[in-house]
Amino acid sequence: MNSRKEQLDAFNRLLDIMDDLREKCPWDRKQTLQSLRHLTIEETYELADAILDNDLEEIKKELGDVLLHIVFYSKIGSEKEAFDIADVANSICDKLIERHPHIYGDVEVSNEEEVKQNWEKIKLKEGKKSVLEGVPKSLPALVKSSRIQEKVAGVGFDWEEPHQVWDKVQEELSELNEEIKNNDSEKIEKEFGDVLFSMINYARFINVNPENALEKTNKKFINRFQYLEKEAKKIGKPLSDMSLAEMDIIWEQSKKFFK
Template sequence: MSQEAFNRLVQVMDELREKCPWDRKQTIHTLRQMTIEETYELGDAILGEDWAGIKEELGDLLLHIVFYSKIAQEQNRFRITDVLTGITEKLIKRHPHIYPPDTAISGLREVRSEADVKKNWEQLKLKEGKTSVLSGVPGSLPAVVKAMRLQEKAKQVGFEWETAPQVWEKVTEETAELSEAVETGEAAKMEEELGDLLFSLINYARFLNIDAEAALERTNKKFIHRFSRMEQLAAADGNQLAALTLEQMDILWNQVKSEQ
């Protein structure tokens, strides 16, 4: 049944590409931003554990994969079957502890933990021609996600603190350096030290097994909810937030917090 459903999607894509003016007009470049937006919409659904939303957004992303593959087929680049075969072969090749290769790669067949699997993955990528363990991190990733991925990649070759308290010590060190930079008033120095502090905080979150991106997004959502509720409370009294003093807004803020 799953094969039939997938074939039906490919068939519909073929028909739309032929008959629909909008679909016919699209290129890999016009689709790019929409694909990014769909990915973020999936991220929102995951964060909210909205399973109906996750199902819908996965469908939207799958459509984009089929769409790109259709355009590639038209230009004689590759077909959707090549995409499927490529990822299947990669998974098999990158899991020698599950699918032993004909020629054993020393130290990669046996794993004892998730960490071992990740280390194997990075070693295999280097054997495939990657020049750096960091080369697989996309340059266009959002900064917080990129920092997490860079730190995770560096960990695979042993470039890692041993304990969380060591990382927190680094956070306090970077905080002090930022304070010193603020005293100088040099914008470039302040930016540099703030970046160092944020990088250290993201690293600390990783040691606590916290997704820094998800944590920040939850705080964003919490702020949006509380601020919107403040606006509602002010409007109920016939006011706008802009007309209130900071002290009055602080009272509303605390009222919203108490409601939660």
């Protein structure tokens, strides 16, 4: 692997290239903090996909794209005389030192949970009025739900045992089923949301990342359905002309290849 000097030289090279692009490239010159925002979100999702696929070469490339955006934002910040890349790096360094008193101070912790609890307490001391202030409003609902539950658990608002959470899941399912019988669409939606929220909470107790779990299922379904499409094409019969029983035979075959 590269030495620390080589790593710093590579980063310095990126900063020099960013200076050139901002000065000489019409597209790069016109970009703003606002215009880059949606592109950054897209790059982050591409990185997330590469991580799920465990494609190390692709992860390296996507990390480069994300790093470029960080440097880009910092360059724009320096032009506004608001902050530069050094300020960005020092800011996160200061935060990490402040929030890890068990390493840079005299606080003692015995496990990961105590680290998380200290983290949330420190945030409140920094002036946050709520532990939930750190949950971005624009997060997708599933990820937001998971983060909300992690945050409140960090200050002790949590179930004690996994079976208690599972009982809550069963309770919410029962309430959903009752509203389905009553055919009240507004209450059905509410109870369905409660079921999802409780399932996401249960996932935390059994050490499952719900976002990753669902995305892996999405990918599995896509692979199996595309297998179905290819096999249907081989026999020259459109899916729309096939019976569900015919499709199910091929679907079962797909499970041998995509588990």
